[in-house]
Amino acid sequence: MGRSAGPPAPLPHPAEWALGGRRLTALPTNLLLGGTVITAYTYVAIPGLMFGAGGLALYALTYLLLLTPLLMLVLPRLHRVAARHGLVTAADYVRARHGSHTLALAVALTSILATMPYLALQVIGVTTLLDAMGLPVGGAACAVALVVVLLCSAALIHPGGLRACARIAPVKAALCAGVLILVAVLAVAEFGGPGAVFAAADRRLAAQGLSLVVPPESVTAYATLALGSALAQPMYPQIVTAALASRGRRPLRAAIAALPLWALSLALSAFLGVAALAAGVQTHPGHAELAVPLLIRNLVPEQLAGFLYGALAVGALLPAAVMAIGMAALLVRNVYSEYLNPTATPKHEVRVARTASLGITAGALLFALVLRPQDAVNLHLLGGVWVLQTLPAVALSLFTRWFHHRALLAGWAAGMAAGTALICLHGFSSVVDLGIGPLHAPIYVALPALVLNLATAAVLTPVLDRLGSPRWKDATTCGTPHERRGSRYTVVVD
Template sequence: MSDRATQLSAFVLVLVLISVLGFSAVRWRRAGELSSLDEWGLGGRRFGTWTTWFLIGGDLYTAYTFVAVPAIVFGSGALGFFALPYTVILYPLVYLTVVRLWSVSRALGLVTPADFVRVRYGSRALACLVAVTGLAATVPYLALQLAGISSVLSTMGITGHGAITVAFAVVAAYTYRSGMRAPAVIAIVKDVLITGLVIVSLLWIPSRLGGWDHVFDTARAGFAASPQSSDGILLHGDDHLQYVTLALGSALALFLYPHMTTSLLAAADRNTVKRTLAALPAYSLLLGLIALFGYLALAAGVTPLPDASGQPDPTTVVPLLFQGMFPPWLAGIAFAALGIAALVPAAVMSIAAGNLVTRNLYREYVNPLATDAQEARVSKVASLFSKAGALALVVVADPQLSVGLQLAGGVLVLQTLPAIALGLYTRWFHRFGLVAGLVAGLAAGLVMLYLIDDPAHGRAHFAASAFPLADLGLPTGATVYAGLLALIVNLVVAGLVTALLRARGVPDGPDITSPDDYLSDPGRRMGVRGPRSDTDPPVGSRKSV
């Protein structure tokens, strides 16, 4: 058997086993039929600490993370390590907000972040804007999982879109059948494989390249010869502001993505959420080790494969590194681990998108009296359409378009921070002020992204998220994360409009939540194993609508 056939056989075998696990997950910890969003879309809200930890890790650390972060390090050096401080910043921020969001969501039977906005501000328009923004940010992110699988397949010599279509069809099938239970079970296998892969790689590959001293010396020499002034083992002066703002903006944006909230709302009780968030920084250590693959690829002399447009595709450097350094059977398993790292977040993202469509569009505007079973059916169908839309982005459009749209998605979803995160602590903002701020922030972000070009790769618009401060008339060569600038516009407009409306006595929408809702723990009284008592609030109740 040839090396390529051995790689492909190992790859297919692992993915087949994972698919069987995904279909079988429908029976895992199941209390009844999957005929409600609580059961299908949130796993019955009964996941314990370990399951939630694996699920969130599998959801946040995607296949694209594992190939893109080393690719940035491969191409630019130190700038690629922005992902480390941003995950360190992320978890305390999430702890301050999501624990409260979990409590109020469980108390009122909320399923999406837009559900919270609806009951907090009594505004259908604001909730709809938040939901649509979440959808616009999620679908390109889902498409990037295709990019991760595509880089693996192209390394094995598989071109075209047939294999990607089959892979996502299988994901769609077991997600439709098993709901949130499928990615929860697969995430455990995924993390075990990825952790083992990282340990083996960092022990085996440097030993074949002459040790870590040689690896870093080779990287330093390569960056010194690069025509790009920002490349290097260390950051250059003009890169500091971009590094800091990108880390902070990415941290603020990540926990606002609907799939992040969906994973956490599946936790069994408030303490489960706290323990999970306290343990998540362990993934930051793993991410830092994965980033080192970029330096290993430089030392190994990896040359990226060309993409469909003929440009070098840096996301192929990690698969190529594994292919060149590992025996064929181990390379095949490594490729399968990267593939699984795409399947878990793809499933959760599509479920989150389906929940948004069902709760905040279908039930709000089409069928306010929808039954639990109808909601579940609509969410399943909507999740299929979200996957189809992501597939279309990759199959029909330029592969780099999905990257640009995902960058835009991060900027856009960050604009929901005032309504969601600040809304968990204060009701000062007027609903019309939040609508005006959100629209202004979205417009400002899109304009800035449109103006960012990349002449080196022939991209005139939406080429990156680093906005040059010189375009604002400032005498500097520094850049800043466009999402933070847009958020400043958002907050200023929301604050000014709110102050004006408050001064004129314009009535605000009703707030259905109570202070106790933000600290309640109905899940703890329900218990993970025992039955729910008659005095507990009904899970999935419609008190909020």
């Protein structure tokens, strides 16, 4: 007697590998979104910034609270269009919405270039923990350990794609939350209460001319950093990938609504920077990110410290994997299949995307090993400026079709050039002193670059329309889902 046949396995398709078949419920979607917004590097960088710069680090909390309504505004709309028309990436959406191959290519390449240093920072976060474990950065043992960690990441994403990431997302959340809570409790117990921790940290910062609160002269820097970071985050491919994987708009909205709960873990990580100050932790100049690993070493026995470092390192696997998947999808869908192999089948796209994800992960490893950590941070800051310039073509076009696609392309080029020039001319500082006449204030570079981007697009749109420059067909407004022969667009029922 033969066995009864089960349901047929889904055919290989980029939406299956990169988006988990668009079947994630609210909880896995929330864990993926939170796990990619708050990365393993965040858990050492934010307390490091608190340790080295004081209250300015609190911008990250404001940014996360601003991010929630922005995601609620953008992602469900993008999800509706993407699910209806079988779109896998933000560049797919731009191509369908504006009919412009060039604008879609600009969005795809910008997203990939902006995310590569972000991915490398996850590797650097692991090297920071390995260094605290006694494996010096640049040594053979550290390199071997990094390769092992990234091989685990590759083994995770190569066959299973985003579905495998969704399975480890609860593990990452539990491990990182457990480490943060344990270290925070130990720090409070060590000093006899949270008040004593803040008092000791405030005295140490005061000796350096800093404070746990944001000084008045830094308010504009604080506000623009929070706003600019919140506006840029939804444009990163890992956020788009996690959102489009949701099974519908209702679970996606529920997942986004619960995102502020992740602010608790961010607040705990910032508190550890305060605790490191109170404990008298000393780091090498320019390596404030070592504050938390050194604090852990001071508070717990060596064996337990190694376990805690390992838990945080495992936390780097999730965001690194989702970033690699999102970048591979962009590379395959919007570069390879669009320009190099237009007849590629969905099965072939999946095979190439898997290979591309391995290459991207290896590139991030090389990136992290060759560049100094500060160089990677500088490039990440530049990447944030770059990815924000895709906002008009992606996010604004969800609400209006008024902008001409050529005007959007010109605005993107203007914003990219201005943002890059401002950062490079100011020594790779993301906050520069800008003003008109006697009025000057420190401002996050990405925002004036975005203003120039929007102004250019707004000025050129009526000019191009008056000159009779054609607008291509908007495939997202069709009565039935748009489907193109081959593998580019496929019907998905929401």
